[in-house]
Amino acid sequence: MKIKLKDSLFVSAQPIMQRLESHGYEAYFVGGCVRDTLLGHAIHDIDIATSARPEEIERIFHLTIDIGKEHGTIIVVENRVHYEITTFRTEGEYSDFRHPDFVDFVRDLREDTLRRDFTINALAFDREGNLYDYHHGLEDLEQQxxxxxxxxxxxxxxxxxxxxxxxxxxxxxxxxxxxxxxxxxxxxxxxxxxxxxxxxxxxxxxxxxxxxxxxxxxxxxxxxxxxxxxxxxxLPVKDALEFMVKALNHQVLQDERLAWFLFTRGLGLDEKALQAFLRKWTHSNQFIQEVTWLHQLYTILLQRPLTNWEVYYYPIELIELLEVFLKQQSQPIMSNARTLYDALPVYDKKEIVVNGKDLLTLLGLEKGNAQVGQLLHQIERAVVMNELANEKDVIETFIYQQLNQ
CATH class of the missing domain: 1.10.110.30 (Hydrophobic Seed Protein)
Known part of the structure; x- marks a missing residue:
C-alpha cells in the first residue's frame, strides 16, 4: 500500500530522510503520524526511526541534541526545526515495569516494531509513502x-x-x-x-x-x-464519570482544566479536598488555582449574574470558558462577563491613583499593618464596583470617612 505524503510535516522532513538514505541507512516515519494519516486525521508532529546508530546520526548532521542517546534518540535541528530520530532497537527486561534494563540497537525495522505498544502504532511509512505493516495494524485500524x-x-x-x-x-x-x-x-x-x-x-x-x-x-x-x-x-469514580458524561451533553471537552473541574466536582470534593487531590496528581499550582476558580465561578454563575468584582478578580478567559460550556449544557445563566469586563474602570490595582505608600503618608505611618491592607482592599473593591471614583481627592475623602466610623 502506498500513500501520498502531502502534509507539510512529511514534506519538510524529506531532506532528513534522504540524507540518512544517502549514507546507506534506512529511515521511516513511525508511530502516531502514520496511524493518523491512515485515519485521515491531522498530524501535529512526526517521529523518524532509522537503522543509523546515534553516533552515526551525529556524524551525518551538523546540529544535533542528545536527549537520550543511550536509548537511541537524537534530535536533529534543520532550518530551526527539531526532528526526533530514534535508532531501531530491541529492549531487555523491564524489571521496574517502566524502563528497559538495556536496549540493543538493531538494523531491522521489523525487529524495532516488536517493542511497540499497539498494532495501530507499529506502522511505518518510507519517505515515498510505502506502508510497512508487520502486525496487521492496518486491518485493526479498519476494524477499529x-x-x-x-x-x-x-x-x-x-x-x-x-x-x-x-x-x-x-x-x-x-x-x-x-x-x-x-x-x-x-x-x-x-x-x-x-x-x-x-x-x-x-x-x-x-x-x-x-x-x-x-x-x-x-x-x-x-x-x-x-x-x-x-x-x-x-472515591466514587463511576459516579464522577457518569456526572461528566451527563454534564457534557454530547459535547467534547477541549480544555484540561475543565476536564479536571468536572471530574473533581463529580467526585463531590470540597475546595480543600480538591486542591489536595490535584496536588497528588502533580498538577502545577497554577493549574490547581484555576480549577479551584472554576468551582467558585460555577457556583456563582448558577445562582446569579456576575458582578464587576468577579470579572475583575477572576481571569476573563476562564469565565468565558465556563460560560460557553454552561451555554452548551443549556444552563440558564446570565452571560454578561465580557460586557462587564470591557466597562471596568480599572483592570489592575496598580491603576488606582492611591497606593500603599500614599496611604501610609495620609495615616502618618512608617510601615503597613492590617488596617492599611484592609483599607487598600476596600478602596480597590469600591473603585472596581463603580462605588468610588478613581480620583485622588475622592479616595482620600473615602479614607477619612472609613477612619472616623
Missing amino acids: LIRAVGVPHERFTEDALRIVRAIRFASQLGFDIEPKTYDAIQTLGHLLPNIAIERIRVELSKFFLGNYFEKNALLLVESEIASHIDILKA
Missing part, C-alpha cells in the same frame, strides 16, 4: 480495534503505562479494545503503582479530552484501572 503487539501480557509487563494508554486511545479514536488485550489490562492493573503518577495523569487527561470519551468513559472503572490507582481508591 486496539490490539497489543504480540502477546498482550508481555507488552503490559514491559511498561504498565500501556494499560492506561489503551483506554486513552479508546477515548480518542472510539475504537474497541481487542478481547485478549482487554483481559490482560484487567489482569495486570496491579502493576500500575509502579508507574510515576504524573505519567498516568498525562494519559488520564488525554482520556478525558478524547472525542469518544462519552462512549468509553466508564472504561476507567470497568477495566479495573481505577481500583489500582491509589489516589482514586475509596
Whole structure:
C-alpha cells in the first residue's frame, strides 16, 4: 500500500530522510503520524526511526541534541526545526515495569516494531509513502480495534503505562479494545503503582479530552484501572464519570482544566479536598488555582449574574470558558462577563491613583499593618464596583470617612 505524503510535516522532513538514505541507512516515519494519516486525521508532529546508530546520526548532521542517546534518540535541528530520530532497537527486561534494563540497537525495522505498544502504532511509512505493516495494524485500524503487539501480557509487563494508554486511545479514536488485550489490562492493573503518577495523569487527561470519551468513559472503572490507582481508591469514580458524561451533553471537552473541574466536582470534593487531590496528581499550582476558580465561578454563575468584582478578580478567559460550556449544557445563566469586563474602570490595582505608600503618608505611618491592607482592599473593591471614583481627592475623602466610623 502506498500513500501520498502531502502534509507539510512529511514534506519538510524529506531532506532528513534522504540524507540518512544517502549514507546507506534506512529511515521511516513511525508511530502516531502514520496511524493518523491512515485515519485521515491531522498530524501535529512526526517521529523518524532509522537503522543509523546515534553516533552515526551525529556524524551525518551538523546540529544535533542528545536527549537520550543511550536509548537511541537524537534530535536533529534543520532550518530551526527539531526532528526526533530514534535508532531501531530491541529492549531487555523491564524489571521496574517502566524502563528497559538495556536496549540493543538493531538494523531491522521489523525487529524495532516488536517493542511497540499497539498494532495501530507499529506502522511505518518510507519517505515515498510505502506502508510497512508487520502486525496487521492496518486491518485493526479498519476494524477499529486496539490490539497489543504480540502477546498482550508481555507488552503490559514491559511498561504498565500501556494499560492506561489503551483506554486513552479508546477515548480518542472510539475504537474497541481487542478481547485478549482487554483481559490482560484487567489482569495486570496491579502493576500500575509502579508507574510515576504524573505519567498516568498525562494519559488520564488525554482520556478525558478524547472525542469518544462519552462512549468509553466508564472504561476507567470497568477495566479495573481505577481500583489500582491509589489516589482514586475509596472515591466514587463511576459516579464522577457518569456526572461528566451527563454534564457534557454530547459535547467534547477541549480544555484540561475543565476536564479536571468536572471530574473533581463529580467526585463531590470540597475546595480543600480538591486542591489536595490535584496536588497528588502533580498538577502545577497554577493549574490547581484555576480549577479551584472554576468551582467558585460555577457556583456563582448558577445562582446569579456576575458582578464587576468577579470579572475583575477572576481571569476573563476562564469565565468565558465556563460560560460557553454552561451555554452548551443549556444552563440558564446570565452571560454578561465580557460586557462587564470591557466597562471596568480599572483592570489592575496598580491603576488606582492611591497606593500603599500614599496611604501610609495620609495615616502618618512608617510601615503597613492590617488596617492599611484592609483599607487598600476596600478602596480597590469600591473603585472596581463603580462605588468610588478613581480620583485622588475622592479616595482620600473615602479614607477619612472609613477612619472616623
